[in-house]
Amino acid sequence: xxxxxxxxxxxxxxxxxxxxxxxxxxxxxxxxxxxxxxxxxxxxxxxxxxxxxxxxxxxxxxxxxxxxxxxxxxxxxxxxxxxxxxxxxxxxxxxxxxxxxxxxxxxxxxxxxxxxxxxxxxxxxxxxxxxxxxxxxxxxxxxxxxxxxxxxxxxxxxxxxxxxxxxxxxxxxxxxxxxxxxxxxxxxxxxxxxxxxxxxxxxxxxxxxxxxxxxxxxxxxxxxxxxxxxxxxxxxxxxxxxxxxxxxxxxxxxxxxxxxxxxxxxxxxxxxxxxxxxxxxxxxxxxxxxxxx
Amino acid sequence: xxxxxxxxxxxxxxxxxxxxxxxxxxxxxxxxxxxxxxxxxxxxxxxxxxxxxxxxxxxxxxxxxxxxxxxxxxxxxxxxxxxxxxxxxxxxxxxxxxxxxxxxxxxxxxxxxxxxxxxxxxxxxxxxxxxxxxxxxxxxxxxxxxxxxxxxxxxxxxxxxxxxxxxxxxxxxxxxxxxxxxxxxxxxxxxxxxxxxxxxxxxxxxxxxxxxxxxxxxxxxxxxxxxxxxxxxxx
Numbered sequence: 404x405x406x407x408x409x410x411x412x413x414x415x416x417x418x419x420x421x422x423x424x425x426x427x428x429x430x431x432x433x434x435x436x437x438x439x440x441x442x443x444x445x446x447x448x449x450x451x452x453x454x455x456x457x458x459x460x461x462x463x464x465x466x467x468x469x470x471x472x473x474x475x476x477x478x479x480x481x482x483x484x485x486x487x488x489x490x491x492x493x494x495x496x497x498x499x500x501x502x503x504x505x506x507x508x509x510x511x512x513x514x515x516x517x518x519x520x521x522x523x524x525x526x527x528x529x530x531x532x533x534x535x536x537x538x539x540x541x542x543x544x545x546x547x548x549x550x551x552x553x554x555x556x557x558x559x560x561x562x563x564x565x566x567x568x569x570x571x572x573x574x575x576x577x578x579x580x581x582x583x584x585x586x587x588x589x590x591x592x593x594x595x596x597x598x599x600x601x602x603x604x605x606x607x608x609x610x611x612x613x614x615x616x617x618x619x620x621x622x623x624x625x626x627x628x629x630x631x632x633x634x635x636x637x638x639x640x641x642x643x644x645x646x647x648x649x650x651x652x653x654x655x656x657x658x659x660x661x662x663x664x665x666x667x668x669x670x671x672x673x674x675x676x677x678x679x680x681x682x683x684x685x686x687x688x689x690x691x692x693x694x695x696x
Numbered sequence: 697x698x699x700x701x702x703x704x705x706x707x708x709x710x711x712x713x714x715x716x717x718x719x720x721x722x723x724x725x726x727x728x729x730x731x732x733x734x735x736x737x738x739x740x741x742x743x744x745x746x747x748x749x750x751x752x753x754x755x756x757x758x759x760x761x762x763x764x765x766x767x768x769x770x771x772x773x774x775x776x777x778x779x780x781x782x783x784x785x786x787x788x789x790x791x792x793x794x795x796x797x798x799x800x801x802x803x804x805x806x807x808x809x810x811x812x813x814x815x816x817x818x819x820x821x822x823x824x825x826x827x828x829x830x831x832x833x834x835x836x837x838x839x840x841x842x843x844x845x846x847x848x849x850x851x852x853x854x855x856x857x858x859x860x861x862x863x864x865x866x867x868x869x870x871x872x873x874x875x876x877x878x879x880x881x882x883x884x885x886x887x888x889x890x891x892x893x894x895x896x897x898x899x900x901x902x903x904x905x906x907x908x909x910x911x912x913x914x915x916x917x918x919x920x921x922x923x924x925x926x927x928x929x930x931x
Contacts (some may be wrong), residue, residue, distance in 0.1 A: 458775065480778040487776065491769030495710040496703055507699035508777030547773075 416463030442607030481510025484553035494533030511551025625684035700787025722753035739895035758836035816897025834917020841924025860884035
């Protein structure tokens with residue numbers, strides 16, 4: 404493992420009894436990268452993440468974080484910030500106390516007021532955690548993970564339950580951390596977030612890593628779509644892929660060319676294309692093809 | 697560990713139900729027994745008070761606390777940090793043990809005043825109390841391994857709670873003579889005899905044989921916990 408590789412798995416596998424949750428998973432994440440691990444329900448993302456975080460030991464293969472064993476809490480853990488999928492707070496502690504406790508056991512140093520401000524919880528500092536909303540708890544969870552600016556940050560469904568403004572705030576903080584060189588491992592069900600923020604994406608299905616690459620690499624083979632209400636009695640210049648509820652859809656591997664053909668045809672014939680929309684191939688398409696695979 | 701212990705102490709005091717169960721009930725129980733205090737009966741009464749208070753204040757409270765912290769994923773949260781499992785458990789249990797020691801101190805002081813007979817061997821009494829606390833912590837760790845929730849703890853702690861109180865009453869009412877070896881080996885038996893010996897100033901030659909089974913139960917509890925304890929709720 405070179406110094407540039409922060410995290411690496413080699414033929415990693417994990418079994419629960421007879422059930423194989425993760426099989427033969429090999430990934431590498433470089434320093435400063437934001438790597439999104441996505442997948443269908445039960446794909447093995449959480450098991451993978453929890454093993455990378457050091458909560459589980461692999462039952463097959465190797466897992467290394469900073470070149471060491473992620474279960475090593477003394478040397479490896481202080482370099483990691485972990486935002487769990489489910490909170491696990493003490494309801495009778497207040498927000499400030501909760502952050503201070505997480506900070507005290509993190510092995511890193513920071514200023515609680517700075518962290519409170521970063522997650523916009525200053526006015527809730529003395530509120531007991533049991534009285535927070537779901538979104539506020541999620542921000543508290545994030546605060547605990549970013550305490551002391553860890554070198555490696557695990558974000559497990561970080562924006563679930565957050566309103567759009569809070570989501571933007573969280574991603575602003577992540578962007579700031581990345582400018583400082585922090586490596587981020589993300590899992591999310593919001594594909595648009597992975598699409599927008601991830602440098603590379605790994606797609607898991609049935610315990611295996613089915614696809615991996617940049618967004619451009621992943622969507623390269625996927626078709627784009629043009630949808631509209633076709634004028635009655637007209638013969639379209641392009642083959643129709645489907646027609647549902649009066650909405651005609653054309654699939655294309657060259658969106659610009661075929662959109663030009665369609666608009667030219669409509670212009671020349673004086674046709675009005677109601678509800679016209681053009682959608683580039685996206686992670687959604689890759690994900691759906693994976694799920695039906 | 698200290699930050700976890702400080703947080704746990706805050707939670708113990710702030711949650712009214714927990715505060716009543718962990719602080720007021722054992723204290724109240726100890727003081728109720730005090731009403732019957734006499735000079736002759738003080739050693740036996742001290743033994744019953746300690747065993748009842750520590751079983752309620754440490755055994756049941758620690759089992760309930762560990763189950764509750766696991767159920768809310770707080771244990772998993774603590775394991776996401778850089779501290780060891782031992783430090784986490786120590787941090788969670790230490791405040792409960794400290795509160796228990798203070799409670800017992802208050803009640804035994806009151807007993808020695810009301811009965812007009814202070815303990816003959818305070819040092820040994822402290823050793824006996826600490827050994828008893830260790831034994832109940834061991835039992836709590838083991839019982840927490842088979843306890844799914846705080847509510848479940850009300851059921852899982854009952855067998856051992858009543859068994860130990862039964863042994864305590866048996867030893868205090870029948871003395872050490874008949875089946876003495878069996879009484880010492882049973883959970884709580886050695887501790888009861890040790891407390892009575894410390895308070896009444898009895899024969900010290902058997903002290904080691906009283907401490908040993910008490911600490912052996914503590915060690916057994918820790919080993920059982922190592923095999924059975926879970927850090928996360930069952931999926």
